[in-house]
Amino acid sequence: MAAENRNAMTKMRQSDDNRWIPMTSVASKTGKEVAPDVFYYTNQIVNVIMIGQPGGGNWILIDTGMPQCAEEIMHVAEGRFGEGNAPTAIILTHGHFDHVGNVVHLSEAWDVPVFAHTLEYPYLTGEKGYPAPDTSVEGGLLAKLSALYPHEAIDISKRLLPLPDGGAVPFLDEWRWVHVPGHSPGQIALFRERDRLLLSADAFVTVRQDALYKVLVQKEEVHGPPRYLTTDWTQARESLRRLCDLMPATVIAGHGQYMEGEALQQGLDELLQNFDELAKPDHGRFVD
Ligand SMILES: [Zn+2]
Structure with a gap:
């Protein structure tokens, strides 16, 4: 069957294991405007980002949050964009589940396309799931809790479109996408040269995502990608270097509060120079 026909017939679906996750943080349900047209909202423990001037104009949603939170995200979007x-x-x-948790509901309700890197397609077209989280990595309770995390494939073929080659971002002229694999094969970051604003996804995050206490209080620190889900640590390091070379002035990561200036620079330098020691787990399925 031709791909178009199959896609047209495929029903959009979240993964079978898409379930509400009992996790939260002090930042949950709060938002912050980092530039006049860039706003992020913390949904439990993950950030969704809205790009566009507030009011009635055009805007773009980056990532879709934790499972079963579509109404909450739509409500926030309405508050900002009308x-x-x-x-x-x-x-x-x-x-990953915490970035695609509401993609079916939101894209259907809004009737909009969904863009992603083609290397991420297998996980978005029902072809395969991610490896189960490695619950053996250090990180105590949270790594154990990650056993609950959905990791099966979702299928959004009907609405999925590839990001253009070369780094252009659809509908966002000033932005470029940067391929940052390691945490997942087709992960991208987004960067705007004008104010050196970086959306790092999970290539690096600004909270120690595998320490429960730090997630709860959202203590800011530059940290490597969440350990229990990162499958290629050599690529993860290369991706971090790529982002450091951009010399970001401000970052909004997939997890944690935004960071800027000296604290960001220092944190990035330190993490890059001591990557194996600080970021990579000492043991675990994805490093041994
Ligand atoms: Zn992730």
Whole structure:
């Protein structure tokens, strides 16, 4: 069957194991405007990012949050962009459950396309799931809790479109996408040269995502990608270097509060120079 026909017939679906996760943080349900047209909202423990001037104009949603939170995210979007003002598109940084948790509901309700890197397609077209989280890595309770995390494939073929080659970002002229594999094969970051604003996805995060206490209080620190889900640590390091070379002035990561200036620079330098020691687990399925 031709791909178009199959896609047209395939029903959009979240993974069978898409379930509400009992996790939260002090930042949950709060938002912050980092630039006049860039706003992030913390949904439990993950950030969704809205790009566009507030009011009635065009805007783009980056990532879709934790499972079973679509209404909450739509409500926040309405508050910022006006009732009934759907985004022009959704862009996914990668396909992990906490970034695609509401992609089916939101893209259907808004009737919009979803863009992602083609290397992430297998996980977004029902072809395969990610490896189960490695619950043996250090990190105590949270790594154990990650056993609950959905990791099966979702299928959004009907609405999925590839990001253009070369780094252009659909509908966002000033932005470029940067391939940052390691945490997942087709993960992307987004960067805007004008104010050196970086959306790092989970290539690096600004909270220690595998320490329960730090997630709860959202203590800011530059940290490597969440350990229990990162499958290629050599690529993860290369991706971090790529982002450091951009010399970001401000970052909004997939997890944690935004960071800027000296604290960000220092944190990035330190993490890159001591990557094996600080980021990589000492043991675990994805390093041995
Ligand atoms: Zn992730």
